[in-house]
Amino acid sequence: MAIRIETRDPGKAGIRKSVETYTRMYPDYADAIGFYGAVMDVQQQALCEIECAADFSGMDIEGSLRRGSPLLDPAALEIPIRELHGVISGVCSVVEQREAPGFIPCKELLEWDGLAEKGFPETRERLLRGAEYAGKGATDTALLASVIWESMMPFYRKCAAGIQDGIDHSLWQKGRCPICGTGPLMGEFRQEDGLWLLECRLCHTLWNVQRAACPFCSQGLEGSLEYLYLEDYTSYRAYYCRSCGLYVKNVDLHAAQRDAVLPLDNIVSELIGLDRAAEQEGLKPA
Numbered sequence: 001m002a003i004r005i006e007t008r009d010p011g012k013a014g015i016r017k018s019v020e021t022y023t024r025m026y027p028d029y030a031d032a033i034g035f036y037g038a039v040m041d042v043q044q045q046a047l048c049e050i051e052c053a054a055d056f057s058g059m060d061i062e063g064s065l066r067r068g069s070p071l072l073d074p075a076a077l078e079i080p081i082r083e084l085h086g087v088i089s090g091v092c093s094v095v096e097q098r099e100a101p102g103f104i105p106c107k108e109l110l111e112w113d114g115l116a117e118k119g120f121p122e123t124r125e126r127l128l129r130g131a132e133y134a135g136k137g138a139t140d141t142a143l144l145a146s147v148i149w150e151s152m153m154p155f156y157r158k159c160a161a162g163i164q165d166g167i168d169h170s171l172w173q174k175g176r177c178p179i180c181g182t183g184p185l186m187g188e189f190r191q192e193d194g195l196w197l198l199e200c201r202l203c204h205t206l207w208n209v210q211r212a213a214c215p216f217c218s219q220g221l222e223g224s225l226e227y228l229y230l231e232d233y234t235s236y237r238a239y240y241c242r243s244c245g246l247y248v249k250n251v252d253l254h255a256a257q258r259d260a261v262l263p264l265d266n267i268v269s270e271l272i273g274l275d276r277a278a279e280q281e282g283l284k285p286a
């Protein structure tokens with residue numbers, strides 16, 4: 001049976017409302033929620049202004065999925081540099097409004113060769129690989145990598161939005177995104193029926209995996225997933241597999257009966273220490 005999954009676009013108003021809701025739910029983390037909300041605001045604005053450069057017409061979507069190939073090569077998607085710089089400026093100005101020791105001024109960042117027409121493909125390739133980042137004079141390399149990653153996101157999300165509806169998820173059910181092949185940011189048990197969905201770190205497409213087996217390893221033994229959670233935050237769990245040592249954080253919306261903006265749940269679950277707890281178990285993010 002075909003499985004269709006809708007990836008919601010919360011829109012600017014939806015993001016603002018969610019930021020308020022999450023701030024009310026987790027007042028201790030208001031700062032971080034507000035910060036990422038402002039980044040999402042920039043991304044939503046960009047989504048209104050950019051076009052997808054990939055052409056999916058005539059593509060054999062079903063054939064690709066059956067072969068196990070994602071529909072898009074993330075290293076090959078055309079990203080117009082001028083437009084990318086526009087988004088980076090926006091994200092940068094959000095960062096600059098906060099204390100960000102070790103971050104370089106936006107102007108300097110935009111002049112860096114690694115973000116010029118010629119150097120960007122290599123920068124992107126390193127980020128996609130998850131390589132340690134050596135950017136222009138920034139000591140906070142993780143923050144710099146995040147700024148560039150979050151600025152690339154709208155270009156992938158825009159393309160994904162044009163093709164998501166055509167996907168029969170029963171043909172996929174793997175541990176990486178059917179559209180761009182990137183790993184998950186986080187997962188949810190869907191509110192209406194508890195179906196397990198993962199959200200892509202890059203294009204933010206939702207896709208379905210089965211609960212019975214580990215989606216990340218080829219061993220994928222039935223029932224091999226276990227989970228850990230923190231006492232005061234039982235709706236967040238990290239599901240992991242002993243065989244491959246990978247984990248993915250998850251929020252149970254079916255039990256909580258609430259909507260979610262998973263990037264905000266990702267931040268809250270990190271701040272409460274769920275990733276730390278998983279890492280102490282020797283696990284790595286999927």
Ligand SMILES: [Zn+2]
Binds near residue numbers: 160202205
């Ligand atoms: Zn993706």
Ligand SMILES: [Zn+2]
Binds near residue numbers: 215220243244
């Ligand atoms: Zn596994």
